[in-house]
Each structure stands twice: as structure tokens, then as C-alpha cells.
Amino acid sequence: MNYKTITLVLVTILFIYNVIIKFLMKSSTKRSVPENVRDVYDSEAYEKWQNYSAEKINNQLYGIIAQYAVFMILIVFDVFALISRYVGENDILQAIAILAFYELVTGIVDTIFGYTDTMKIETKYGFNKTTKKTFFTDRIKEFILGFIISFGLVCLFVASYIIFKNWVLLAFTGIIFLLILLVYFLTPVFAKIFNKFTPLVEGSLRTKLENLLNKNGYKVKEIKVMDGSRRSTKANAYFSGLGKTKDIVLYDTIMDVLTEDEIVAVFAHELGHGKYKHIIKSYAMGLFQVFLIVVLSWYLVSNFGIVRDFGFRGRNYGFMFILVFSVALPYISSLMSLITKRISRKFENKADEFAKKEGYGEYLISGLKKISRANYSNLNPHPVIVALEYSHPPLSQRIANIEEKK
Ligand SMILES: [Zn+2]
Incomplete structure (x- = not known):
């Protein structure tokens, strides 16, 4: 052949x-x-x-x-x-x-x-x-x-x-x-x-985010709002920057969907990834x-x-x-995904548990539900697809994990 x-x-x-x-x-x-x-x-x-x-x-x-x-x-x-x-x-x-x-x-x-x-x-x-x-x-x-x-x-x-x-x-x-x-x-x-980025205005959300990061030994360089709404109504948020100094990026759409505490809960989760060195791994x-x-x-x-x-x-x-x-x-x-996605799903659970330890468990659950609704997520994906492709556990499993961990 x-x-x-x-x-x-x-x-x-x-x-x-x-x-x-x-x-x-x-x-x-x-x-x-x-x-x-x-x-x-x-x-x-x-x-x-x-x-x-x-x-x-x-x-x-x-x-x-x-x-x-x-x-x-x-x-x-x-x-x-x-x-x-x-x-x-x-x-x-x-x-x-x-x-x-x-x-x-x-x-x-x-x-x-x-x-x-x-x-x-x-x-x-x-x-x-x-x-x-x-x-x-x-x-x-x-x-x-x-x-x-x-x-x-x-x-x-x-x-x-x-x-x-x-x-x-x-x-x-x-x-x-x-x-x-x-x-x-x-x-x-x-x-x-x-995309276009604008700084987040002074106010209680800014203070809460800064307090959360400072308390855990991180510095905030900038908090910016991205015009995600220019393309889609779907909501998201992320950190950028290696090390202890972080830029925070919020999609403008997430600010419409979530309450302040829910946004902070999402970042408590992201902080968990940083604390446990998930990104380096x-x-x-x-x-x-x-x-x-x-x-x-x-x-x-x-x-x-x-x-x-x-x-x-x-x-x-x-x-x-x-x-x-x-x-x-x-x-x-595809072969590597079977292993790496499995590890990634473990990391997600760990980050959720960190957010819960910070006192944001309930806010994270309600925030994740709202994001799932806004993003039209699949609530019950096929287990085979989860194993092959999902970097995050399905919502119901994440919620069960957050509720069960004391
Ligand atoms: Zn995560």
C-alpha cells in the first residue's frame, strides 16, 4: 500500500x-x-x-x-x-x-x-x-x-x-x-x-474584584470591558497575563446577564485555576x-x-x-484529548471548589445557570461526547460537585 x-x-x-x-x-x-x-x-x-x-x-x-x-x-x-x-x-x-x-x-x-x-x-x-x-x-x-x-x-x-x-x-x-x-x-x-476594550468604571464591582485578587496575593493591572455584543449576545469573561499581575477582561454581555456577586464568583473560579497552577500544567x-x-x-x-x-x-x-x-x-x-480533556474537567471542578471556599458557591451556581441560558448550552450532552470533547464538565455535574463539597 x-x-x-x-x-x-x-x-x-x-x-x-x-x-x-x-x-x-x-x-x-x-x-x-x-x-x-x-x-x-x-x-x-x-x-x-x-x-x-x-x-x-x-x-x-x-x-x-x-x-x-x-x-x-x-x-x-x-x-x-x-x-x-x-x-x-x-x-x-x-x-x-x-x-x-x-x-x-x-x-x-x-x-x-x-x-x-x-x-x-x-x-x-x-x-x-x-x-x-x-x-x-x-x-x-x-x-x-x-x-x-x-x-x-x-x-x-x-x-x-x-x-x-x-x-x-x-x-x-x-x-x-x-x-x-x-x-x-x-x-x-x-x-x-x-474587538474594542474600555476600562471598567470605578464602583463596587471594581472594588470587589480588586479585593478578591489582592486577598489571594494577586495584583490587578487593568479591568477592561470588551465589546463582545458587537458579534454575539453570548457571555464570557477571562484573565490574561502570567504570574501575579493580571488583566481582567469582561464581555459587556456578561455585565448585562450577571449580578455583581455572580461576576465576582466567576473570577473566584478563574483565580482557582491560577492558585492551583492549572495554566502551567x-x-x-x-x-x-x-x-x-x-x-x-x-x-x-x-x-x-x-x-x-x-x-x-x-x-x-x-x-x-x-x-x-x-x-x-x-x-x-483526538487521542490526546481523551487524557487532557479529562484532566481539564478535574481542574474545572477544583476551580469551582476554590470559588466555594471563597464564599461564592451559591453565586457561582446561579451565575453558571445564567451563562448557560445566555449561551444556549447543552444541559445533557452525550457522555461519549463529554469524554472526547468537553474541557468543562456538564453544568449539572458542576452544580452537583459544588453542592456536595463542604
Ligand atoms: Zn475554568
């Missing part, structure tokens, strides 16, 4: 797996809701949620089918090799052409189904605030960022391969990890490309995953013969990147 056949088989297995997941998701919309979260939706809202979920899942299913069909066509007919032959001999030009083409094709398919999701379904159920203009500018920004990142990664890898030779695995893993840290620090900068798990991906990339680059099975005459770094990220990465991350 050659590598092309193996790739087609792997992609097909992945496709079947994703379709099964969507069917399990659909079946969960019909299951009955656990006792302790029955008050989140009234019966009319719940029926609306069921229809909303079914429509979204169907759209995702069509998206998966379309992406699969496109990828199969590109591979079966050696389209990537044809493009690279058209571009000529230069390695870098070939990588640019192939990556730009791939980003463009997948970007168009994603945009079509993303458009239905955001502009049709989310609008129909009253969540969407995105204008057509914002939607398309976001997509273009994403395409440019995606291309720069993927092309940058290929260049970095090729450079480390040439410079570090036998040490390439270690060197490249180190480089990628530094990049991940860099992205972490740059996320607030990236966020400014997509997650990064360590991420580093291991990066290492596996680098090993795979190295294997593909070192075995030039692989790409011959796809119609290439010589090596091709751009195509290697596509194989790694579209075929190998989903396998690695």
Missing part, C-alpha cells in the same frame, strides 16, 4: 468518526434534562434550544461532508502536485503556492458553512449581532493570519532542519514552545484586532503534544519518498505541512 492510499483511508476513518460524533450530539438533544438544571430553560425555551441545536448540528454535518469531499478530490487527482509543477522548482515558492491554495479552498468551504451558522441560524434564534461586513472582514483577517502562521511554521521548520540537523526535533519543539508563549502574550494584542501537556507533531513532521520531511506517492517529483514542504495538520494532527489531538 502506498502513502496516498493510507492517507485516503485515514481521512475516511476520520470522516466517519466525525459523522458519528455529530449523530451522537443530535441524539443528546432528545434526552431528558437532569433535575438540578431544569430551571435553566422553561419548556418553550427548551424546545427552541432543541431546534436550534438540531439546525446547528445539521449544518456542521454538511460542512464535514463538504470538507471531506474537497480534500478527497484534491488528493485523488494530485492537485497539489499539479500546482507545484506549475509554480516551478523553487521550494519556497512551491510552499507559498500550495499553502495559499489550501488555505483559500478550505477557507471558502468554512466561510459558506460559517455564514449559514452565524448569519442564518444564530440570527434566526436572536444571538447574532455580527453584520455582514464584520463577518467577512473577520474571515479575511483570519485567512491572512492563518496563511502567515502556516507559512511561518514551514519556514521555521525547514530552517531548523537545515541548521540543527540531528537536533532538529529538540530545537524545533523548543522554538514552537517559545512561539506558543509568545502567542499567549500577544493574544491581548490580537484581541485588539477583532496545561501548557506542559500542550508541549508534549507539540513534540509529537514535530516528530511526525520530521519523519515526513526525512522521507521524501512519501510525497512521490502524491504525484510530486521532489520534496515539498508545503504539502508536508498539509499532511501533518489535516491528517495526522486530528488523530494525535
Whole structure:
């Protein structure tokens, strides 16, 4: 069997797996809701949620089918090799052409189904605030960022391969990890490309948040409100910054939905993550995953013969990147998810328990219920989906955990 056949088989297995997941998701919309979260939706809202979920899942299913069909066509007919032959001999030009083409094709398919999701379904159920203009500018920004990142990664890898030779695995893993840290620090900068931030006005909420952080040995650098309502009615909040100095970001939508004490409860939970060093531990798990991906990339680059099975005459770094990220990465991350998501769900329970210890248990429960209502969350996801994909335990389990821990 050659590598092309193996790739087609792997992609097909992945496709079947994703379709099964969507069917399990659909079946969960019909299951009955656990006792302790029955008050989140009234019966009319719940029926609306069921229809909303079914429509979204169907759209995702069509998206998966379309992406699969496109990828199969590109591979079966050696389209990537044809493009690279058209571009000529230069390695870098070939990588640019192939990556730009791939980003463009997948970007168009994603945009079509993303458009239905955001502009049709989310609008129909009253969540969407995105204008057509914002939607398309976001997509273009994403395409440019995606291309720069993927092309940058290929260049970095090729450079480390040439410079570090036998040490390439270690060197490249180190480089990628530094990049991940860099992205972490740059996320607030990236966020400014997509959103506007204004400082939270002086007042009791500000004082309460500052007191909570100071009491636990943290300093607040800034508390900012983000204009999440420009895109969606969905609510969220987060910390940024490593170490003891934190920026707090509140979506303007969360301020409409939650009371002051409930907002503080959400941050008590976030603080729990900081106290128990969850963020650093997650990064360590991420580093291991990066290492596996680098090993795979190295294997593909070192075995030039692989790409011959796809119609290439010589090596091709751009195509290697596509194989790694579209075929190998989903396998690695699905397998790793089983472990990392499980640990992550444990972390969430620990953070909830911390918020309870700080005296915010009841506020956290009522806050989480309101956020679930505002975000139209699934109250009873299929246990298989929870195991595979949920970084947070389902609401009813979180509430049970908060209530039970003394
Ligand atoms: Zn959390």
C-alpha cells in the first residue's frame, strides 16, 4: 500500500468518526434534562434550544461532508502536485503556492458553512449581532493570519532542519514552545484586532474584584470591558497575563446577564485555576503534544519518498505541512484529548471548589445557570461526547460537585 492510499483511508476513518460524533450530539438533544438544571430553560425555551441545536448540528454535518469531499478530490487527482509543477522548482515558492491554495479552498468551504451558522441560524434564534461586513472582514483577517502562521511554521521548520540537523526535533519543539508563549502574550494584542476594550468604571464591582485578587496575593493591572455584543449576545469573561499581575477582561454581555456577586464568583473560579497552577500544567501537556507533531513532521520531511506517492517529483514542504495538520494532527489531538480533556474537567471542578471556599458557591451556581441560558448550552450532552470533547464538565455535574463539597 502506498502513502496516498493510507492517507485516503485515514481521512475516511476520520470522516466517519466525525459523522458519528455529530449523530451522537443530535441524539443528546432528545434526552431528558437532569433535575438540578431544569430551571435553566422553561419548556418553550427548551424546545427552541432543541431546534436550534438540531439546525446547528445539521449544518456542521454538511460542512464535514463538504470538507471531506474537497480534500478527497484534491488528493485523488494530485492537485497539489499539479500546482507545484506549475509554480516551478523553487521550494519556497512551491510552499507559498500550495499553502495559499489550501488555505483559500478550505477557507471558502468554512466561510459558506460559517455564514449559514452565524448569519442564518444564530440570527434566526436572536444571538447574532455580527453584520455582514464584520463577518467577512473577520474571515479575511483570519485567512491572512492563518496563511502567515502556516507559512511561518514551514519556514521555521525547514530552517531548523537545515541548521540543527540531528537536533532538529529538540530545537524545533523548543522554538514552537517559545512561539506558543509568545502567542499567549500577544493574544491581548490580537484581541485588539477583532474587538474594542474600555476600562471598567470605578464602583463596587471594581472594588470587589480588586479585593478578591489582592486577598489571594494577586495584583490587578487593568479591568477592561470588551465589546463582545458587537458579534454575539453570548457571555464570557477571562484573565490574561502570567504570574501575579493580571488583566481582567469582561464581555459587556456578561455585565448585562450577571449580578455583581455572580461576576465576582466567576473570577473566584478563574483565580482557582491560577492558585492551583492549572495554566502551567496545561501548557506542559500542550508541549508534549507539540513534540509529537514535530516528530511526525520530521519523519515526513526525512522521507521524501512519501510525497512521490502524491504525484510530486521532489520534496515539498508545503504539502508536508498539509499532511501533518489535516491528517495526522486530528488523530494525535483526538487521542490526546481523551487524557487532557479529562484532566481539564478535574481542574474545572477544583476551580469551582476554590470559588466555594471563597464564599461564592451559591453565586457561582446561579451565575453558571445564567451563562448557560445566555449561551444556549447543552444541559445533557452525550457522555461519549463529554469524554472526547468537553474541557468543562456538564453544568449539572458542576452544580452537583459544588453542592456536595463542604
Ligand atoms: Zn475554568
